[in-house]
Structures are given as structure tokens and as C-alpha cells.
Amino acid sequence: MKKLFILLIAASPALSFAQGFQVNLQGQKQQSMGGTGTGLAIDEASVFFNPGAVSHLEKNGVSVGVSPTIGNSTFQLDNSTSQARTTSPVSTPFTLYGVYGKAESNWKFGLGVYTPFGSTIQWEDGWSGKYQLTKLKLLSVFIQPTVSYKINDKIGIGAGFVYGIGDIDLRRDLPTPFPNGDPGKAKLTGSASGIGFNAGIYLKPTEKLSIGLAYRSQVNMKVNNGKAEFTVPSSLSSGFPETKFTSSLPLPQTISLGVGFKPTEKLLLSAEVNFIGWSAYKSLDFDYEKNTAQLQDTHSERNYKDAFAYRIGAQYAATEKLSVRAGFALQMTPVQEGYVTPEVPDANRQTYTVGLGYKFTEKFTVDASFTLEDFERRSNFNKEAQFGGTYKTIIAIPGLSLSYNF
Amino acid sequence: MKNILYKSFYAVACASIVFACKPKFEDQPAASAGSANFATYVAVGNSITAGYADGALYREGQESSYAKLLADQLKLAGGGEFKIPYVSPTTQGVGAPFVGPSGLVFPGPFVLAYVTDCKGVTSLGPKATAGDPTAFASVASQGLFNSIAVPGAKAIHVPFQGYGDDTHPIGTYNPFFSRFASDKAGASMLSDAMLKNPTFFSLFIGNNDVLLYALAGGPFSNNSITPTANFNASIDIILDSLTKHGAKGVIANIPDITSIPHFTTVPYYGLVVPDAPTAAYINAQLKANYPTVDSVNRTVYVGPNRFFVEDASVTPGGIRKMNPGELVLLSVPQDSIKCYGLGSFVPFKGQHFLNASEVADIKTHTADYNTKLQSAAIARDLAFVDANAFLKSAISGLTFNGVKVSSTFVSGGAFSLDGVHLTPLGNALLANEFIKSINAKFGATIPQVDPTKYRGVKFPN
Numbered sequence: 001m002k003k004l005f006i007l008l009i010a011a012s013p014a015l016s017f018a019q020g021f022q023v024n025l026q027g028q029k030q031q032s033m034g035g036t037g038t039g040l041a042i043d044e045a046s047v048f049f050n051p052g053a054v055s056h057l058e059k060n061g062v063s064v065g066v067s068p069t070i071g072n073s074t075f076q077l078d079n080s081t082s083q084a085r086t087t088s089p090v091s092t093p094f095t096l097y098g099v100y101g102k103a104e105s106n107w108k109f110g111l112g113v114y115t116p117f118g119s120t121i122q123w124e125d126g127w128s129g130k131y132q133l134t135k136l137k138l139l140s141v142f143i144q145p146t147v148s149y150k151i152n153d154k155i156g157i158g159a160g161f162v163y164g165i166g167d168i169d170l171r172r173d174l175p176t177p178f179p180n181g182d183p184g185k186a187k188l189t190g191s192a193s194g195i196g197f198n199a200g201i202y203l204k205p206t207e208k209l210s211i212g213l214a215y216r217s218q219v220n221m222k223v224n225n226g227k228a229e230f231t232v233p234s235s236l237s238s239g240f241p242e243t244k245f246t247s248s249l250p251l252p253q254t255i256s257l258g259v260g261f262k263p264t265e266k267l268l269l270s271a272e273v274n275f276i277g278w279s280a281y282k283s284l285d286f287d288y289e290k291n292t293a294q295l296q297d298t299h300s301e302r303n304y305k306d307a308f309a310y311r312i313g314a315q316y317a318a319t320e321k322l323s324v325r326a327g328f329a330l331q332m333t334p335v336q337e338g339y340v341t342p343e344v345p346d347a348n349r350q351t352y353t354v355g356l357g358y359k360f361t362e363k364f365t366v367d368a369s370f371t372l373e374d375f376e377r378r379s380n381f382n383k384e385a386q387f388g389g390t391y392k393t394i395i396a397i398p399g400l401s402l403s404y405n406f
Numbered sequence: 407m408k409n410i411l412y413k414s415f416y417a418v419a420c421a422s423i424v425f426a427c428k429p430k431f432e433d434q435p436a437a438s439a440g441s442a443n444f445a446t447y448v449a450v451g452n453s454i455t456a457g458y459a460d461g462a463l464y465r466e467g468q469e470s471s472y473a474k475l476l477a478d479q480l481k482l483a484g485g486g487e488f489k490i491p492y493v494s495p496t497t498q499g500v501g502a503p504f505v506g507p508s509g510l511v512f513p514g515p516f517v518l519a520y521v522t523d524c525k526g527v528t529s530l531g532p533k534a535t536a537g538d539p540t541a542f543a544s545v546a547s548q549g550l551f552n553s554i555a556v557p558g559a560k561a562i563h564v565p566f567q568g569y570g571d572d573t574h575p576i577g578t579y580n581p582f583f584s585r586f587a588s589d590k591a592g593a594s595m596l597s598d599a600m601l602k603n604p605t606f607f608s609l610f611i612g613n614n615d616v617l618l619y620a621l622a623g624g625p626f627s628n629n630s631i632t633p634t635a636n637f638n639a640s641i642d643i644i645l646d647s648l649t650k651h652g653a654k655g656v657i658a659n660i661p662d663i664t665s666i667p668h669f670t671t672v673p674y675y676g677l678v679v680p681d682a683p684t685a686a687y688i689n690a691q692l693k694a695n696y697p698t699v700d701s702v703n704r705t706v707y708v709g710p711n712r713f714f715v716e717d718a719s720v721t722p723g724g725i726r727k728m729n730p731g732e733l734v735l736l737s738v739p740q741d742s743i744k745c746y747g748l749g750s751f752v753p754f755k756g757q758h759f760l761n762a763s764e765v766a767d768i769k770t771h772t773a774d775y776n777t778k779l780q781s782a783a784i785a786r787d788l789a790f791v792d793a794n795a796f797l798k799s800a801i802s803g804l805t806f807n808g809v810k811v812s813s814t815f816v817s818g819g820a821f822s823l824d825g826v827h828l829t830p831l832g833n834a835l836l837a838n839e840f841i842k843s844i845n846a847k848f849g850a851t852i853p854q855v856d857p858t859k860y861r862g863v864k865f866p867n
Contacts, residue, residue: 132808233865
């Protein structure tokens, strides 16, 4: 199979919700090249990265991948000896892509099912921020049917419709001590859904150069039938009734511009910049169906700002069958000073990636990647909670995908 | 090539997962004492310093007193053992004994429980329990203590020799001091503090010099407000002694007690008349009891009304409605208000409330005491805790680490069920005020307490 490389960008807008643990894991090849993909047409993951590039894929194919994400955060409370760590379980974002088009046709059709965000952050029992958050589990799956049209050998365009479904499970302690002194607990669970689209254009002015421009719309994930449950001393149970709640989260729009460059037949270089419209995330609100003196609707300012991510990557075809890849990315935090929360202990991050691909047969390929996201240590005094401290987070993500091309 | 790549990939992955994935903070600055020396810390104070809570001295309260929490933090900066005259962990504890209708009563800690009132309505409220007089058993044989904190102690009591002399009649000595005084007849709180040779001390005293008067509803007991001159002299005597050998220390001013839950929970307009028949009944009773009073001044309406109080200066009739700024005590029997006309056709007596001049007297003295405490801190180069400002912020609502605390009785979280003393959570916040002041004054870096580790009022299951 001929290698066609597409720059894939990873800064999926979608990732938003748990931005802190948002990782861009929509394709192993792209992932191991620093998350670049918008300006490349290397595999089926273009469904996600740039639908315009799908029409320029050489072959039809299906691929399936998984990226076990191991995130660890440590927190140091200001002016204190109190430290806390996360005990988050491994989360497993996955991808499933299929691309099909008749050889003689300029049309290609694609389907992507992927996890734009899917993580759990869980803090150790009794930690200093327990009244803000003890656990946040987010799982989202986006289903994206896509069409792509090859105008000519130099231009491809495409668009996809995004239907997102998600689950949220948020827990925190309540300052309502039981007779034994243990705190009360709140548990908010619910399903969310939202729709959006993506679109892209792919240009290949020369054999050596490719350029991609892609747009992903904002997806408003709405929780309409959330369930709020409280474990409190029975004398307080009337103040904390089980109730429904509604909430919503914007997964921001993203504009990505990427290039791919092939100085030699074996070497592919890629670069990309993403603009992520995080400023849409103004506040996190919970509207409870039943309100009591103790249970009031909440409105928490988030005030994210738009953010950029910068990515570079390279792939080298070491042999006919083996490719090695590496990359680097700089992701700027959208979270402003005063708004860092335990649910998203975000900071600017440096991302280092490596990976390889091995083509066992003409049709069957395995790709693996390893990503290390190193967050800058960040001190922050959260205004709402009056909670000051320093966070440090590292995320390690090994990943593997299997592809079958025909 | 493939093999090497696989191996290095594997190595990177493992290294990252095993080590790098557990971020650490290795450069934590060590706690330092600055120019102070915490080797022997002695806390001098009253019930607040003792960890008295929910109307009683009991083990959990002692263990979470601000002084204990402060001492624990001082240990990180060279502090030594902080010995507390603990009551047994198995006793429910005991409050200040008082003489009831059938003799001496030893109250226990209030608990939050369902209480059925005289109207058969069950609601959640503080419920009195019986105390354990054996909690007064002497622990003096354990040696000298670092916590010289005696519930009920006024500033003027601290240098008072024989304050724990239980050979005297009840009411003329303090049993909370008797239980740990090194010499019941010969020791004062101050002399016992000095036996410890403190290198560092805290002094939080003066609350009771006005509080005991206020709790009695004014001049209805032998607890008059301490004259400012006597208060000032006592503070000087105490500080002269404590600083004699060069010890450094911290002193706190006292909160304006007229804003604590004990005096703010029951509003002056808390006579709630549910319906017209009740209003008619009360009005008829008032008319019968006080026929000489102009009907305009003795009529209630459906809804909240001002309570009636006895006031001999009002003629004719000797009753009037309460005025804004006057305070009803939390200790007023609620059943009497609900079912027996207390505060309406049986007007409050003087001990049930603080009238305007009593409130003014309390505020004036509090301000005078605080002037003295602050100037003493400046003059003697001591750290100073503005406990008054701290309590004010807790009263208006204070958020920390995601928790809101306020002075709201029970649910506010900072005040215990007696409406006067702090919960463990309130103590933790207060301990941090001490730490901040000590750090600022002496250039120390004592880590603060993590208040989320401490509870507010416990709720029954």
C-alpha cells in the first residue's frame, strides 16, 4: 500500500469537557506525530481530523484503536502540609473508523465513532478539595457520518455530521457531618447529548506538500434528565431530596490549519496549529428540579478563554514495513488564573509523542503510540471556592490500533 | 532496528508510568519558627482555648481546640509536647454546673436531636443531655500542663490565687481549674502557666468579662461586667509575668459577643402569631394582665410581632415591646414562648434579653478591652489576632476550600450547639488566624491547618 500522509490535528474541540484530561487520541499515527493530522491524508482518522482529506485516501479501510489513558495529578494546599493525589482509574478512549468509496468515484463515505473525551479524575479520600469534587467521570462518544469529494488531484472537500452522546458522574462531599463525623455525599449522574458538524478542505499543490484547513463546530452537550442523589444524615434528608437536574457544557469549536511536507520519499514532516474556542465555556450551572433551603441551583463561573495549540511531527519509513514516528505539541491552557478547579486541574502542557507502525501484510497494519503530557506546575487561588494550591499533572497514554485496508 | 525500537518504546512507557506519572512536590519549604521559639508553648485562656463546645467540656472538643491544633502545627517548627488536661475519652463530658430547682445540675453536651415541643411539633434542635460529674476528677497528678485554659475564666481570674480551691463553697471557685491546678489553694492559672517556663505563649482572654454578664441577660447574677481599669490591670499583670523571661507570644482580642448565635438566633420580632384566633386570644390575655396599658401598645397581629418585655420604667403597666437592637437569649425556654405566652402575655423578664443599655454597655467594654489588648500587643511586640474581625467575617459568611461557613445557628458550621463556642471546624479556622499572625510577626513559616479535616455540627441519622 502506498503511504499517503495526512496531517492530522488533534486538538479536537470536542475534548472540551474535561479539558484537563482532554487528550487528543483520534488516531495512532497522528497521535504519535504530535497530534498533527489536519494537513495529512494518511489514514481513516481523517474522518476526524479533516473530512476534506478523506477523498484523497488511497484505499478503503477500517480501523479500530484504543488509548488507555493514565492520568495522575498531585495537589499541594497553600500554606499547609496537606497534599493529595488522584487515584483515577485508567480510562480507555477508543476509535472506530471506516472509509469507503468506489475506486473510480470521486466520492468517499466515512464513519467515525470515537471518544473525544473520556476520563475519570478521582481524588483521594478526605482530600482538601473534597467539598468541591471527589470524582468526575466523563464519557462521551461521537458518531460522525462523513462525506468527502475529491474535486481533483489537488483539492478535496468534506463534511461530517456529529452526534454526541455522553455520561457524567460527578461526586463531592457535603459539609453535613454524620454522627460519626463523616461528611455527606452528593452524586450527580446523567446522560448528555448534542449535535454538531465538522468540515474541511485538503489541498495538495505539489507531490511534496499538503495543506489542510478544518473546522469543528461547537457541540453543546446537554444533560436534561440528570439525577442528583445525596447521602446525608436522615435528619437532613428533606433538605437534600433526590431530584432531577439539568446542565450543559459547550464543547468548543476548533479551527485547525495543518501542513505536511515530504522532503524525501521516506520522510514526512507535519505541523499544525489549532485555535480552540474555549471562551464559550462561561459557567457550569446545575439547575435542580427541586430546590430547598440547602439545595439551591448553582452557577459557577468558568470564564475560559480561547486557546491555541501548536504541534509538529515526523514520520520516517525505516523499511518497507516499518515506520517510526515522533512529535511534540504545546497546548496552551484556556483556564485563567483564579478559575482552575479540581475537576480540571489544567495548565499549559508539553506533549511528547513517539510511535511506530508495522505493516504485517499489504492489508493489515498495526500502529502503536506513546504520549506523555507534561503539565506545567500551576499555582492557583480559585476565587469561587477560596481554595489555593498548586497542581501538577502528568498523563501517560500508550495506544494501539489495527487497520485493515482494501 | 525493530527490536531496539520496541525495547526503547517499552522502556519509555514503563518509566513514564511508574515514575513520571506520579508527580511529586519535592521542594516544600521546611516549617521554620522565625525569630520565635516554640519549644515550650503554653496556652492561657478560657473555654474557647479549652475546646469547650456544645455547652460542655468533652474529649473531642479538647482535641480540636484551636490551641491544640496550633500546637500540632508548631511542632512542625520546633514545638514540643503540648500537654492538655484531658477528660477521659469515655466520658460524655460536663458543662458548667448550676443550681437548679432541685439542687446542683451537671449539664452535658447538647446534641442535635429531634425534640417534640409543647405543641407536639417535632423538629431538629439542640437537646440537653446529662453531664458526667466525674469529668471533674483531678488529673493534676499527670504533671504540669501546657494548656492552661479554664472554662468560665475572666481576665481578672487568671492571676487569682486559689481560683481552683474546691474547699470553698460552690460558686466561689472554678471546678474546671480545680481538676488540673498544681495546687488548688495556692496556684493561679498564671502561676501554673509560669511553672512550665514557656518560651512561647498564647493569651486569649476577656470574653467572659462581658460574656457571663450577657449570658445572664444583664445584671441578674454575680457576674457583672469587669470594669475596664480592672481588666487592663489584669492583662498587664498576666503579660508582665508571661514575658518576664523573654518569651514571645500571641494575643487575641475578643469578639463582639452581641453578634454570636446565642444572641442573634431568636429575633426581637420573633413573636409569631399564626392566625386571627391566636391573636385574639393573646390580645385578650394582654388586656386582662395589663389593663392599664394603652391598647395600641399591647396589641398583636397575625404574623411576626415584637416580643413583650417587662420594663419598670414604662408607665403605666411596666411592659413594652422590644426594640431593634435588643437581643433575646438563645437560652430562653422555647416551650414557654410557644405554649405559655412567654414574650407575649407573659412578657420577658430582664434575664431573658439584653436591653439597649445593656447591649451598649457590653459593646463599650468590648471595645475598651480590645483597645487594651491591641495596645498591649504592640507595646510588648507580640503577634496579634483580630479574633473580632475573624468572627465578623465568619458571621457574614466565609468561604474556604469550597465550604461556606457562617454564624447561622446549627447549619452555619462554625458555632457549636451552645451558640457561643466553636465547632472543630470553627476552631481550625481560628487556629489559622493565629498561625497567620505568628508567621507575620515572627517571620515564621508555620503551615496552616487544613480545615476540611474538621467537622461542623453533626446531624443525627
